[in-house]
Amino acid sequence: MKFKTLLASAAIALGLASGAFADGHEKTKVGFVYVGPVGDGGWTFTHDQARLAVEAEFGDAVETVFVESVAEGPDAERVLTQMALDGADLIFTTSFGYMDPTNNIAAKFPDVKFEHATGYKRLHPNVSTYSARFYEGRAVQGHIAGSMTESNIIGYIASYPIPEVIRGINSAYIHARKVNPDVEFKIIWAYTWFDPAKEADAAKVLIEQGADVILQHTDSTAPHAAAQEAGNVVTFGQASDMSAYAPFPRVSALLDEWGDYYIARTKAVMDGTWESVDTWHGIGDGMVGIGEITDAVPANVKEEALALKAAISEGSYHPFTGPIKKQDGSDWLAAGEVADDGTLAGMNFYVEGLTAEIPQ
Missing domain, CATH: 3.40.50.2300 (Response regulator)
Structure with a gap:
C-alpha cells in the first residue's frame, strides 16, 4: 500500500x-x-x-x-x-x-x-x-440479456448478499423476464468484490450450466475473458466500460459516474457548506450510465433498451413497478405501485420466479 x-x-x-x-x-x-x-x-x-x-x-x-x-x-x-x-x-x-x-x-x-x-x-x-441506483442500469441490462439469450439461461456472478446486490439481481431478472417469460437465472456467490481467478471460475461454471449471458456484480474483467474463450456468450461491463472486450462478448456496460459528486463534495468542504446528507442518485442525475450498446445487439433490442433508459432517466418509469410478488408468492407491489426507497435500501428478498436462495 x-x-x-x-x-x-x-x-x-x-x-x-x-x-x-x-x-x-x-x-x-x-x-x-x-x-x-x-x-x-x-x-x-x-x-x-x-x-x-x-x-x-x-x-x-x-x-x-x-x-x-x-x-x-x-x-x-x-x-x-x-x-x-x-x-x-x-x-x-x-x-x-x-x-x-x-x-x-x-x-x-x-x-x-x-x-x-x-x-x-x-x-x-x-x-x-x-x-x-445501480438497479436502474440492471434493468436495462436485463432487457438486453433476456432478449439475446438463446438458451434462456442467464448466469449472474454476485459478490455479497447485501441489499445493493440483491436489488440488482431482482431488477435484472424482472426486466429479462418481461421480454422472455422462459428466462432462468443461475446465481453464483463469489464472496469477493475482486478476485479474477474466482470470477473466471464462476463464469466457467455458469457457462457449463448452459448460460449464454453472464451478468456480474464483481469488479474484474475475468468473466469477459472466460466468455470470449467459450464463444457465443454475452457479457456486460461492470462499473467501467470494459470496452477491451467490445463489440463482443461485452455488448454494453453499467457505468459508475462518481466524478461530479466528488467534485461537489470537495467544493462543499472548501467553501464551508458541507453537511451530513444521504445521496442516492441514478441515471437521471448522471451517477449511473449505460455504456455503448454495440452492434452485436439487434437494432430493435438496442432501440428498446435506450427507450427504457430514457424513461428511467426522466422519471416516467421505475424499475420496481407492480404488479410484483415476492419469491414466496406473497404480494409485494400492486399494479402500478412503485417500491419505496426504504424497502429497496433494505431489500433482503427475491422476487417471484427466481429459484435460488439468498445465503444467510
Missing part, C-alpha cells in the same frame, strides 16, 4: 510550509480508501478516475491521497486513522464493508469529513453516505 503525496523537496523549493500556499491558506486534502487495486478495471478504477477529476477541477488547491486494496475490517480503521492524522480534510471510503470503520474513526476525528459509499449509517454529524 502506498500514499500519493506531494514531494517535500518541491514544497521546500517553493519556500512553503507543507500543504500551504504562499498566502498562507491551506490546501484541501482529500483521501480515498479503496477495496481493490486501482487497476481492477471496474469499481475501484472508476473511483480513482473520479479522484483524478477532483485534481483536474481544483488543481493546486487540493491534494489527494489514496490507499488501495484495503480489507474491510480492522485494517480499514488503521488506514483511516493514519489518513486523518496525516491531515486529510475529507475522506471517501468506497466500499460497503467500510461502514462501521468509517463511523468509528469519524467519532475520533470530528473535524474531518467522511463520505461512505453504499452504506446507510450516519452516526455522527461529520459522516455522509452516498450510493448510486
Whole structure:
C-alpha cells in the first residue's frame, strides 16, 4: 500500500510550509480508501478516475491521497486513522464493508469529513453516505440479456448478499423476464468484490450450466475473458466500460459516474457548506450510465433498451413497478405501485420466479 503525496523537496523549493500556499491558506486534502487495486478495471478504477477529476477541477488547491486494496475490517480503521492524522480534510471510503470503520474513526476525528459509499449509517454529524441506483442500469441490462439469450439461461456472478446486490439481481431478472417469460437465472456467490481467478471460475461454471449471458456484480474483467474463450456468450461491463472486450462478448456496460459528486463534495468542504446528507442518485442525475450498446445487439433490442433508459432517466418509469410478488408468492407491489426507497435500501428478498436462495 502506498500514499500519493506531494514531494517535500518541491514544497521546500517553493519556500512553503507543507500543504500551504504562499498566502498562507491551506490546501484541501482529500483521501480515498479503496477495496481493490486501482487497476481492477471496474469499481475501484472508476473511483480513482473520479479522484483524478477532483485534481483536474481544483488543481493546486487540493491534494489527494489514496490507499488501495484495503480489507474491510480492522485494517480499514488503521488506514483511516493514519489518513486523518496525516491531515486529510475529507475522506471517501468506497466500499460497503467500510461502514462501521468509517463511523468509528469519524467519532475520533470530528473535524474531518467522511463520505461512505453504499452504506446507510450516519452516526455522527461529520459522516455522509452516498450510493448510486445501480438497479436502474440492471434493468436495462436485463432487457438486453433476456432478449439475446438463446438458451434462456442467464448466469449472474454476485459478490455479497447485501441489499445493493440483491436489488440488482431482482431488477435484472424482472426486466429479462418481461421480454422472455422462459428466462432462468443461475446465481453464483463469489464472496469477493475482486478476485479474477474466482470470477473466471464462476463464469466457467455458469457457462457449463448452459448460460449464454453472464451478468456480474464483481469488479474484474475475468468473466469477459472466460466468455470470449467459450464463444457465443454475452457479457456486460461492470462499473467501467470494459470496452477491451467490445463489440463482443461485452455488448454494453453499467457505468459508475462518481466524478461530479466528488467534485461537489470537495467544493462543499472548501467553501464551508458541507453537511451530513444521504445521496442516492441514478441515471437521471448522471451517477449511473449505460455504456455503448454495440452492434452485436439487434437494432430493435438496442432501440428498446435506450427507450427504457430514457424513461428511467426522466422519471416516467421505475424499475420496481407492480404488479410484483415476492419469491414466496406473497404480494409485494400492486399494479402500478412503485417500491419505496426504504424497502429497496433494505431489500433482503427475491422476487417471484427466481429459484435460488439468498445465503444467510
